[in-house]
Amino acid sequence: MRVLGHVTVLVNPLAGRGRARRVAGRAIAEMRRCGVDVQVVVTGSAEHGTQAAAAAVAAARDAVVVCGGDGAIAAVLPVLAGGTVPLGVLAGGSGNDFARALGLPVRDPVAAARVVARGVAGRVDLGRIGERWFGTVVAAGFDARVNERMNAMTWPRGRLRYHAALIAELAAFRPLPFSIEVDGQRLDGDAMLVAVANTGSYGGGMRICPDARVDDALLDVTVVTSISRVKLVRLFPSVYSGRHVRRPEVLTLRGRCVRLSAPGVIAYADGERVGPLPATVTAVPGSLAVLGAGGAGG
Numbered sequence: 061m062r063v064l065g066h067v068t069v070l071v072n073p074l075a076g077r078g079r080a081r082r083v084a085g086r087a088i089a090e091m092r093r094c095g096v097d098v099q100v101v102v103t104g105s106a107e108h109g110t111q112a113a114a115a116a117v118a119a120a121r122d123a124v125v126v127c128g129g130d131g132a133i134a135a136v137l138p139v140l141a142g143g144t145v146p147l148g149v150l151a152g153g154s155g156n157d158f159a160r161a162l163g164l165p166v167r168d169p170v171a172a173a174r175v176v177a178r179g180v181a182g183r184v185d186l187g188r189i190g191e192r193w194f195g196t197v198v199a200a201g202f203d204a205r206v207n208e209r210m211n212a213m214t215w216p217r218g219r220l221r222y223h224a225a226l227i228a229e230l231a232a233f234r235p236l237p238f239s240i241e242v243d244g245q246r247l248d249g250d251a252m253l254v255a256v257a258n259t260g261s262y263g264g265g266m267r268i269c270p271d272a273r274v275d276d277a278l279l280d281v282t283v284v285t286s287i288s289r290v291k292l293v294r295l296f297p298s299v300y301s302g303r304h305v306r307r308p309e310v311l312t313l314r315g316r317c318v319r320l321s322a323p324g325v326i327a328y329a330d331g332e333r334v335g336p337l338p339a340t341v342t343a344v345p346g347s348l349a350v351l352g353a354g355g356a357g358g
């Protein structure tokens with residue numbers, strides 16, 4: 061087996077509420093056992109992650125490996141996008157939707173370490189929202205509001221906080237007047253949410269755009285049109301299977317360039333706050349080299 065020479069592992073200690081630290085311990089030991097020279101940087105912020113990735117590329121390391129979740133991966137995309145230094149992923153976040161979409165191991169740190177050590181990279185698409193790169197999904201509307209509300213809460217912890225934010229937002233939410241343009245085709249109307257996806261899921265397996273593929277050079281768009289709260293609650297469980305897209309109140313679109321506008325609506329990408337709409341989202345085919353990519357679709 062050919063083994064990768066020198067890699068830098070960036071550990072996000074916040075990811076997965078501490079899970080990344082445990083994953084890092086096991087995965088790094090396995091990489092070293094395989095003969096990889098591993099330099100470890102525990103990063104204190106997303107900015108620190110970006111800087112450490114830039115330093116690794118400048119130092120001609122063979123790969124930048126992120127031990128964290130989708131947010132920590134997003135932090136290194138400005139450095140790695142468009143280049144040849146591959147990203148390695150040791151899934152240590154709560155959701156790990158990017159790793160899932162690439163078919164990388166998300167529950168087995170030793171298996172993830174072996175994928176990195178093998179050193180075989182494939183290229184996948186990324187998206188851009190404005191000037192910012194993303195790997196998974198841009199969310200705007202109800203789901204982004206839940207995210208926004210959850211980030212402002214300090215209690216309860218974990219999954220419960222998500223559900224508490226969801227219920228609170230549901231009580232307050234009104235449909236939003238969106239304008240959506242996909243490759244020049246415009247659609248105006250009230251909607252609960254719009255998601256623009258490079259890969260199929262967000263939030264740890266919620267398959268909001270279930271047919272999105274990371275290597276098709278296209279973005280998938282899911283629009284949940286204006287529906288009652290009761291219908292929205294009923295729709296929610298089907299997002300886990302992706303069956304919601306079969307319902308008449310859900311529209312799906314596909315294209316290379318998506319323009320979104322809706323007054324006062326905040327966009328999120330890779331679970332991180334981007335800012336208020338309007339925004340232009342584009343697909344950038346083959347822009348990221350990833351170790352072990354090419355195993356799965358999503």
Ligand SMILES: Nc1ncnc2c1ncn2[C@@H]1O[C@H](COP(=O)(O)OP(=O)(O)OP(=O)(O)O)[C@@H](O)[C@H]1O
Nearest residue numbers: 075076103105109128129130131132153154155156
């Ligand atoms: N390299 C980094 N080092 C430290 N903190 C980071 C880094 N990258 C991002 N962060 C911050 O840590 C938070 C959590 O990061 P991350 O997304 O990696 O884990 P997660 O939220 O548990 O996983 P997921 O996004 O897959 O659900 C981010 O919202 C961001 O504020």
